[in-house]
Amino acid sequence: MAAAPSVSSSITVRLEVRARPTAVSELTAAIEHAGGIVTALDVTSSGHERIGVDVTCATLGEEHAGQIVTALRALAGVTVDRVSDRTFLLHLGGKLSIESKVPIRNRDDLSMVYTPGVARVCEAIAARPEDARNLTIKRNTIAVVTDGTAVLGLGDIGPLAALPVMEGKAALFKRFADIDAFPIALDTTDVDQIVETVCAIAPVFAGINLEDISAPRCFEIEARLRERLDIPVFHDDQHGTAIVALAALTNALTVVGKRIEAVRIVMSGAGAAGTAVLKLLLAAGARDVVVCDIEGVVHPERPGLHASLRWTAEHTNPRGVTGTLVGALAGADVFIGLSAPDILTGDDIATMAPDSIVFAMANPRPEVDADDAAQHAAIVGTGRSDFANQINNVLAFPGVFRGLLDAQSHRVTDDLLLAAARALAAVVSPDELNPTYIVPSVFHPDVTSRVAAAVEKAARAGQPRRHDLGGSGASMGAGFDALGDAAPAADWSI
Numbered sequence: 001m002a003a004a005p006s007v008s009s010s011i012t013v014r015l016e017v018r019a020r021p022t023a024v025s026e027l028t029a030a031i032e033h034a035g036g037i038v039t040a041l042d043v044t045s046s047g048h049e050r051i052g053v054d055v056t057c058a059t060l061g062e063e064h065a066g067q068i069v070t071a072l073r074a075l076a077g078v079t080v081d082r083v084s085d086r087t088f089l090l091h092l093g094g095k096l097s098i099e100s101k102v103p104i105r106n107r108d109d110l111s112m113v114y115t116p117g118v119a120r121v122c123e124a125i126a127a128r129p130e131d132a133r134n135l136t137i138k139r140n141t142i143a144v145v146t147d148g149t150a151v152l153g154l155g156d157i158g159p160l161a162a163l164p165v166m167e168g169k170a171a172l173f174k175r176f177a178d179i180d181a182f183p184i185a186l187d188t189t190d191v192d193q194i195v196e197t198v199c200a201i202a203p204v205f206a207g208i209n210l211e212d213i214s215a216p217r218c219f220e221i222e223a224r225l226r227e228r229l230d231i232p233v234f235h236d237d238q239h240g241t242a243i244v245a246l247a248a249l250t251n252a253l254t255v256v257g258k259r260i261e262a263v264r265i266v267m268s269g270a271g272a273a274g275t276a277v278l279k280l281l282l283a284a285g286a287r288d289v290v291v292c293d294i295e296g297v298v299h300p301e302r303p304g305l306h307a308s309l310r311w312t313a314e315h316t317n318p319r320g321v322t323g324t325l326v327g328a329l330a331g332a333d334v335f336i337g338l339s340a341p342d343i344l345t346g347d348d349i350a351t352m353a354p355d356s357i358v359f360a361m362a363n364p365r366p367e368v369d370a371d372d373a374a375q376h377a378a379i380v381g382t383g384r385s386d387f388a389n390q391i392n393n394v395l396a397f398p399g400v401f402r403g404l405l406d407a408q409s410h411r412v413t414d415d416l417l418l419a420a421a422r423a424l425a426a427v428v429s430p431d432e433l434n435p436t437y438i439v440p441s442v443f444h445p446d447v448t449s450r451v452a453a454a455v456e457k458a459a460r461a462g463q464p465r466r467h468d469l470g471g472s473g474a475s476m477g478a479g480f481d482a483l484g485d486a487a488p489a490a491d492w493s494i
Contacts, residue, residue, distance in 0.1 A: 004386065005037045005058035011065045012056045012084045014044070018077030019051050026075055031057050034071040035064065056086070095167045096183070133206065133408060141180045142207040142401055144169050145198055147189050149214035150237070150272070153363050159185035162212055169211060169236075176448050177398035179405065181209070191217050195224045202229050206405050209397065210235040215272040216308040232404045232412045238276030240393035243400070243417055244439065245277045245336060245359060246284055247424035248391050251438040252379045256355040258333060264353070265289045266328050268367055269338035270298055270312055277336060278312060280421065283414045289316045290332075292325040293339070326351075333357065341365030346372030354378075361391055379435045388436040395424055395439060399448040403455025416458040423454035 017023045028038050036057040045052035055072075059065040065083070073080050104113055111117050125132050133139045148162035149155075166183030173181035184201070186194055198208060208231065210222055218235055225233045234240075253260055265286055267274055270293040278291060291298045291312050298305070299322055300313045321328050325343065329335060330351040335344075337360045344367050349358060358377040360366030366382045374380045381389035400420050404412070427440045427450050440447055 003060055005035065005060055005064075006386075007039070007058050008087055009061050009065065010039065010056060010058045010086045011068070012040075012054055012086055013069060013072060014081040014084075015053045015055065015072065016050050016079040016081060017053050019046070019049055020077070023051065023077075024053070027053065027055055027072065027078070030071045030075055031055065031068055034068045035060065036068045052081075091164055091167075095164075095171050132203070136204075137180060138204060138206050140178075140405060141182065141205055142173070142209055142405075143184045143198070143201065143205045144173075144181050144209045144211050145184045145186065145194075146210075146212045147186045147194060148212065149189055149217075151212045156214065159187050166211060169209070172394055173398055173401065175398075176394065176442075177402040177452065179398065179401055189217070191220055191224075194221055195228070198225055199228055202231060205231060206408075207231050207401055208233045209401065210237075212237065213272075215275075218272045219275070219308070226411065230410050232401075232409050234397070234400065234404075234412050235272065235276070236393055236397050238272050239280075239412065239417055240396040240400070241273040241338065241361075241391075242276040242280040243396040243421045243424065244391050244393060245361070246280050246418075246421040247395070248359065248381055248389065248439045249281075249334065249336075249357065250284075250421065250425040251428055251433055252334075252357045252381070255433055255435055255438065256357065256378050258355070261285045261287055263288070263333035264331065265334040265336065266325070266332040267291045267336045267338070268325055268340075268343065269293065270309055271338070273338040273361075275312065277338060278316065280414070280417055282315065283418060284421070288318055290319075290321045290328045291316050292328060296324050297321050297328050335359065335367075337361055337367035339367060341367065342369075344368035344373075346375050349373045350376040352377065357381075359391060379438060381438065389438050390442075391439060392442055394442045395447055396420060396451065399424075399451025400455050402448060402452035403457075404459060406452065407456040407459035409459035413458070415461070416455055419454040419458035420451050423450045426450065 015027070017027070024041060028041065031038050036059050038055065038057045040056040042054045043051055044054050057068065059068060069080060069083055072078055102113060104110055121135050125135060144166050146159065146162050146166055148157055148159040151157050151162045151165055163183060163185045166185055170181035170183050173179040186197055188194060202208065208225060208229065210218065210233065213221060218238070222233055222235045249260070253263065265281065265288065267278060267289060270291050274291065278289060281289060295302070297317065298309050298313050299317050299320065305313060326348050329348055331353055333353045334357045335352065339362055341362050342365060346369065349356065349368060355378040356376070357379045358368065358373045359381045360368050360370065360373065361383040363383040366384070370380050370382050370387045379389070381391050383391055424447065427444060427446050428437060
């Protein structure tokens with residue numbers, strides 16, 4: 001798969017150019033000849049002899065950007081003033097800020113926002129801790145927690161280097177679901193310390209989003225946190241991936257006219273994401289799933305089978321397949337990759353059943369070249385934004401947490417994950433569905449609201465009906481929680 005210039009590696013070059021009719025065309029021709037793509041050109045100043053120009057272009061990366069700048073410097077009458085990396089400029093000073101929701105204009109405001117007025121609110125929460133959801137940021141705030149051990153495709157780069165990713169995740173929560181998310185990058189990889197730290201900070205938050213924690217530790221961390229906390233714990237690398245993969249597969253199967261109960265599925269990857277996708281596929285009705293890792297097909301008799309794979313070995317592979325990924329793929333209807341780049345070829349995909357489905361989700365390079373796969377498969381999806389059918393977690397996690405917070409949920413269940421996947425799949429209407437459009441765009445206006453509504457409904461199902469928090473009216477939280485309902489009288493109600 002040939003790399004293409006990307007806006008994620010774009011630069012802006014500030015130049016001084018001798019004023020002449022061909023000045024602009026010479027600049028753009030030099031950049032394009034060097035393999036860049038000009039995306040903007042602005043004249044910033046002008047004189048009788050020279051003009052100032054800012055040229056923005058997409059590149060293949062830092063080395064390629066340097067080659068483009070060298071080509072510009074070689075032009076007669078051109079002086080390079082400075083070069084700015086647009087991505088680094090965007091991250092300068094971080095991508096998040098904290099702002100007050102209430103004005104502090106005078107002493108009256110100060111006395112209510114802080115002392116002495118705030119003491120009354122503290123006393124109310126001390127008397128009824130559940131009112132913290134109404135009277136503090138807890139109502140709409142989650143923690144995005146990592147230890148930096150499995151960051152994107154970069155691996156174990158540590159908590160500081162992981163922080164830009166966590167900031168970005170928090171920005172996405174705000175943009176797509178109006179959730180206040182705060183990045184927590186922990187300087188420890190010890191499971192006990194991570195669990196204790198998250199439990200210690202949990203009072204501030206209404207949910208915990210675990211992010212980029214390596215397997216198999218992530219499984220234990222999530223399980224122990226779910227056991228100890230009364231707020232939902234969601235590992236996006238696992239469950240976000242699973243939701244979007246199942247939604248995509250649901251629509252892909254509709255396009256090719258197959259049923260999940262009847263298809264043969266082969267998976268590459270038995271880590272955090274692969275295991276979560278597997279479990280949700282089984283919950284959705286899949287019956288014939290073969291899982292492979294770097295050692296080949298996972299099965300109970302495989303020598304040296306790691307303990308973390310025991311559950312997978314016992315709940316998959318009903319036909320007793322052994323051997324390699326390539327061998328298992330022959331005759332399969334579906335391939336789902338959550339592993340490593342370039343492990344399959346187009347010829348391997350050609351051995352699959354007619355009307356096959358390929359989801360090659362390794363990033364930035366998928367398990368098989370998407371163009372090669374498309375020569376043989378009916379539907380191809382990847383994790384990349386430059387191909388059709390991008391299977392991207394951002395389609396899931398904003399809506400999932402919006403629904404969890406709105407339901408004031410305490411846990412995440414399989415029913416909730418299935419509801420999210422079905423809702424996401426349904427965003428693509430039957431009239432829109434085709435081999436190149438099985439999942440909606442991350443900017444589709446209905447994605448978050450539809451997923452959130454389905455998650456909220458699933459989260460509330462089976463829970464006791466939530467009465468007005470005030471009961472007799474003694475609670476300071478009663479009127480606030482019951483906006484629009486018949487709230488008991490309270491002197492601070494709004």
